[in-house]
Amino acid sequence: MPTPTDRQRTVHERRRAPRPRGLDAVSHHILGWFKRAPRHLKKIKASAERMDQLRQQYAELKDGTLNERLVEMRQRRRANPSDVDETLEEGLALLAVVAHRELGLSPYGVQLMTSAALARGFLTEVETGEGKTLALALTAAYQAWTGRPCHVITANDYLAGRDAEQLEAFYIRAGLSVGRVLGDTTDPDRRRAYGRAVTYTTAKEAAADYLRDRLRMQGLEESGARLALAQMTGAGRAPQGEPVQRGLYFALIDEADNALIDEAVTPLIISRALPAGQLENACAAAWKVAERMVSGVDYEVNRVRKGIEIELEELEKFAMEYEVPEALLWASPSRRAELLRLALEAREFFKKDVQYVVEEGKVVIVDEATGRPMPMRTWRQGLHQMMEAKEGVPLSGASETMARVSFQSFFCKYENLAGASGTVKEVAAEIWRTYGLPTLTIPRHLPSQRQSLGWHFYPSRDAKNQAIAIETKARHARGQPILIGLRSVETSESLAEHLVGEGLNCHILNARRHKEEAMTVMQAGHRSRITIATNMAGRGTDIRLEAGVADLGGLHVIASEPHESARVDRQLFGRAARQGDPGSVLAIYSGEDPLFVRFLPSVLRRFWVWTMARRGVPGSSGMGSFLGKVMLRWAQYRAQSLASKSRRQVMLAEAEIGRGLGFAKGGARQKAS
Known part of the structure; x- marks a missing residue:
């Protein structure tokens, strides 16, 4: 069996291959439409009806007999993990009975349809309140029976912790273990949680742990044989220890459109603090200069593209009026102009209580897609220090980027990806183009x-x-x-x-x-x-x-x-x-x-x-x-067109970087992303 790392490379190369153009692009688009065609819903619905019939039969089984069936199904899944058609209906029917006995919840048709679609690799649109949490759990258990790690990606820490706790009895009865990785989870606990059959976490935590694992394993080739040898002998292992994750195999994403579209190009960065002084002084100087400039007179604001329009000579004229001897960055004309432009962007496009809040003397970013504070996230390239100068709070030190990945690139590394959300049909074409995921709309359980x-x-x-x-x-x-x-x-x-x-x-x-x-x-x-x-x-x-x-x-x-x-x-x-x-x-x-x-x-x-x-x-x-x-x-059309274009540019840029590093030993595509 290939190792998790080998599988990641294979799927990564497949999904990050050059995008089709011309007639190939048309064919790819038609294929996406074909995979979203209503006929697939009919098949899923028929499959769910057969599951429900099996569920009613299995509901009569005694506990001992049910446990024997569950053990048998786990063995069949582990022996042939790729054969979904053979075991899906029987497996989900057994799990539905387990859910009823352990949780008091009987999955109805919509939930069984959702689970069947997720197991077959669809991104499903399921109306709010239709029970996505249980549907995801059924699929997660079915996939985890293969013995390969399954990650359930939730919208926030609260939901990850809640779901892992409330569903634990269900997973244990199914012969599986469940863990959770939250923002305050320690490294030893993270390793234990990822060692469980099913792990509940957020996109941010999963991607951050992936980056940390890359740093831990620096110096090792990304081949399964070398990784396995290192884990057995300890040779060549990074000082920080073994990776906490077991590989990226299954990912089931709740509120999938938020993770795959709204947050797609958000970069997740692992960095380390640098000595204080240079950047902070230069940012403070740039902000003092920007405060004296007048919009519409000294510079123009393009609010659609969030850009500052000003000639380089004008920037230099204002910058030279303020000297900062102790900041070497301010002595460089190009860097000085860059910082001043950044200060103007901070002034015009970042508003307190909109993009950020100030808590306990610190600037805390607010996720505009969810409205939640992101205390562990910072803007890069000096923007965060500029916002601190703007608010008059102590400036944090500069940081050096050690590893980074966009959520878009990270999710492409999973070999098997599926998800559910209340709203995906508007972005179905983009999700197919980017992730190769067909979408399917599941009907309501009851009329609205x-x-x-x-x-x-x-x-x-x-x-x-x-x-x-x-x-x-x-x-x-x-x-x-x-x-x-x-x-x-x-x-x-x-x-x-x-x-x-x-x-x-x-x-x-x-x-x-x-x-x-x-x-x-x-x-x-x-x-x-x-x-x-x-x-x-x-x-x-x-x-x-x-x-x-x-x-x-x-x-x-x-x-x-x-x-x-x-x-x-x-x-x-x-x-x-x-x-x-x-x-x-x-x-x-x-x-x-x-x-x-x-x-x-x-x-x-x-x-x-x-x-x-x-x-x-x-x-x-x-x-x-x-x-x-x-x-x-x-x-809204103009806004979404601009956002889609931005996501596509990031995707193409990442692909170009990967091709540009193609001379590296072992194929650098996966390393570049």
Whole structure:
């Protein structure tokens, strides 16, 4: 059997091969469409029906007989791990019985379909509340029976820890062990967790451990024979010890579109601190110079592409006015200009309580896709120190990059990849092009009772907030719980202040108040509850309704800011009306929202805002609503086109680096990424 490292190289070379062009690209696109065709759903559905019949038969088995069947199935999977067709239906049916006996959960048709699709390598779109957690567990157990490591990638540490704990009895009964790797897990515990059959973790932790393992194994060829020899004899092993991971074989990703698309080009970097002094002094100097410059006079801002337009001579003119004798970096004209441009970018494009928060005298990055703080992540190339200079907090020391990988490149290293999310169909073509993963939409278990109340557009943010207050008061008066979704800490705090001024008590969930996430989400479906949340409440959470709330109309979701991706908006809407419950959704936007400011032509946006203000009536019906939806779709299309282009450029750049290093011994493609 090939070693995990050999398998990684094989799949990596296959997925990172030069992308097809011309007719080959057309053929590749058609193949992706063929693999997503509805006929595959029919086959999966028929397979799930047969599983359910087997499940009913196995449900009559006594515990001893069931255990014997489980042992037999493990042996069959280990003997022939690649033959899914032979064992899938029987294996998942047995696991469904185990889930019922150990967890009290009986997987229904949608969950069995999802598990079958995941085991066959599909990326599945499953509606919120349809039980993705159990479906992923069934597939993870089935794959782990092969004896090869299976990683379940969750949206955050809380979910990884929760799922590993709650599902432990299920895995033990299936003859498997389960571990978890969280942000505060120590190295010995990480090694033990990865040594388990199934490991729950996050993308950040799995990728970081992969990089650390590369550093530990420096000096060894990435061949399975050499790695095995080193592990047996200790020869050539790096001083830090053996790797903690056993290889990248199976990965099952929850909220897969976030990991594979939204976070795809985010670089994960392992670095070490350098002596303090040079960079910090130069960044402080650059910020002091940038503070004196005037936008529109000394430089121009391109907000669509997030770029600063200024001549090099102008930069040098301002930079020379400020001398920093103790900072050698400031003495270099090219580096001085680079730092000053970086300071202007920090000033114009990075906003406190949007891209970052300040906690305990430190700048903490906020993940814009999830709204969660990322205390262990820093911006690179001096940007983090520039943000610290901007906020007047102590500047951290410079760091040296030792290893790096993008999440896009990291996930391509798994031999078997699958995942589930509530929103993937919008990016199905890109996921196929990048990862070779076909997508499949799984139907609902019960018909949706979600009531969509459309989109309302207002000329200003103040007018929008007032409309939200009116809507919230009306729903709150009858006891209906309300979830208001926003994009940033700043806007969530501002809206909460406005609602409190209107006599409404709110509960806030954002990067500043993330420690109360579990309790806030748990109670969001209670009677008369008003919850204001960033995207933290849109991923990996399950809002359950309190008794009697369904009779009041269920959870009412208000989207108050559009996102660059319509997928993220759909994630928020999916909080309402889960599993056949009643619920309603309403979008209330303004022409001053960041999406419109950044991605609509300024003349067109001002005309649209002027039209709404002049009519004195919000664009909630008729031509006003139609025009607003056109503006929304146009802005989101431009935003997603730009983001997709950026991801493709990173992918091509990584492939080019790999080809450029092709002279290295042993094939450097996998090393370059």
